[in-house]
Amino acid sequence: MKKNMTRSLRLWVQNTLPMENLLPDSMPSYVDSYVYLFGILTVAALVWLIITGTVLAIFGPEWWHVSPVGHFFNSMHFWSVQAFFFFMVLHLWAQFMMAAWRGGRHWTWIGGWLLFLVSIVAGLTGYLSQNNFDSQWIGVQGKDAINSTGIGGFFNILNFGQMYGLHIFVLPMVIIVLLAIHLMLVRMHGVVEPLPNGKEEVDNGEKVAEQ
Amino acid sequence: MNGHLTPPIHAGWAWQFSWLNLSAADLIVVGLMVVVFVLAIVIPFPDHKGGDDE
Ligand code: HEM
Numbered sequence: 555m556k557k558n559m560t561r562s563l564r565l566w567v568q569n570t571l572p573m574e575n576l577l578p579d580s581m582p583s584y585v586d587s588y589v590y591l592f593g594i595l596t597v598a599a600l601v602w603l604i605i606t607g608t609v610l611a612i613f614g615p616e617w618w619h620v621s622p623v624g625h626f627f628n629s630m631h632f633w634s635v636q637a638f639f640f641f642m643v644l645h646l647w648a649q650f651m652m653a654a655w656r657g658g659r660h661w662t663w664i665g666g667w668l669l670f671l672v673s674i675v676a677g678l679t680g681y682l683s684q685n686n687f688d689s690q691w692i693g694v695q696g697k698d699a700i701n702s703t704g705i706g707g708f709f710n711i712l713n714f715g716q717m718y719g720l721h722i723f724v725l726p727m728v729i730i731v732l733l734a735i736h737l738m739l740v741r742m743h744g745v746v747e748p749l750p751n752g753k754e755e756v757d758n759g760e761k762v763a764e765q
Numbered sequence: 766m767n768g769h770l771t772p773p774i775h776a777g778w779a780w781q782f783s784w785l786n787l788s789a790a791d792l793i794v795v796g797l798m799v800v801v802f803v804l805a806i807v808i809p810f811p812d813h814k815g816g817d818d819e
Contacts, residue, residue: 586812588805644802
């Protein structure tokens with residue numbers, strides 16, 4: 555058969571992430587725990603962030619600082635950030651406690667950390683985009699710390715246009731791409747098995763021996 | 766106030782250690798996270814009886 559890029563891409567997708575794995579309709583019984591919901595709660599918060607952020611970007615600071623509806627969307631955006639980080643940290647704890655990097659899942663774990671780090675920068679640029687005395691204060695106070703690292707050469711937190719552009723376009727895009735990879739990796743590998751419980755293994759072993 | 770700038774951000778009362786600035790709000794959030802985490806582990810997940818899967 556002749557080489558064909560479309561076909562090899564299709565075969566690669568079929569082999570690495572078949573539809574049954576991408577959109578499964580059942581999960582192993584150990585997934586029956588609220589602990590596994592923290593990831594999707596983080597996704598839910600991100601969806602709200604994008605919806606409310608889009609409304610803020612459309613109408614602008616004169617609206618979100620003055621009108622009651624503007625205040626409402628501004629608050630929704632702010633509280634979605636709180637939920638986003640709240641659940642992301644709980645998700646991180648959960649994955650850490652169950653050592654979810656096992657069984658070749660290291661890129662899911664590393665990707666999670668990248669998401670965490672990019673999200674922090676997104677939070678900083680968001681605080682700088684408020685267009686009020688808070689954001690001015692943070693910009694002026696933060697510039698020396700950023701400059702001392704050398705990053706200030708191209709990441710100038712006093713440059714409002716740069717910070718706003720990063721906040722409303724570049725960083726959300728990076729987060730969405732990283733998240734798509736993160737979720738595809740989860741589906742490719744399946745949910746990580748619980749950590750071996752020493753006692754259970756001995757019990758099972760005895761039972762098998764008795765039968 | 767005495768001619769010098771004060772931060773416009775009022776996070777309320779906070780502990781000040783050399784590099785750490787920990788407000789009461791910070792502690793409440795961390796405490797809440799611990800509580801939610803423990804509850805998520807302890808509370809049994811409702812099982813979906815009557816589903817067509819085994
Ligand atoms: C934007 C932030 C993030 C979102 C939206 C997100 C979302 C998700 C979702 C929905 C899942 C599958 C369900 C679950 O186990 O909860 C998952 C799995 C996973 N996440 Fe995240 N995550 C984020 C950040 C992180 C962080 C910070 C880490 C750790 C450093 C992490 C590590 C993992 C790992 C290792 C898995 C695989 C668990 C398994 O195979 O069972 N994620 N993530």
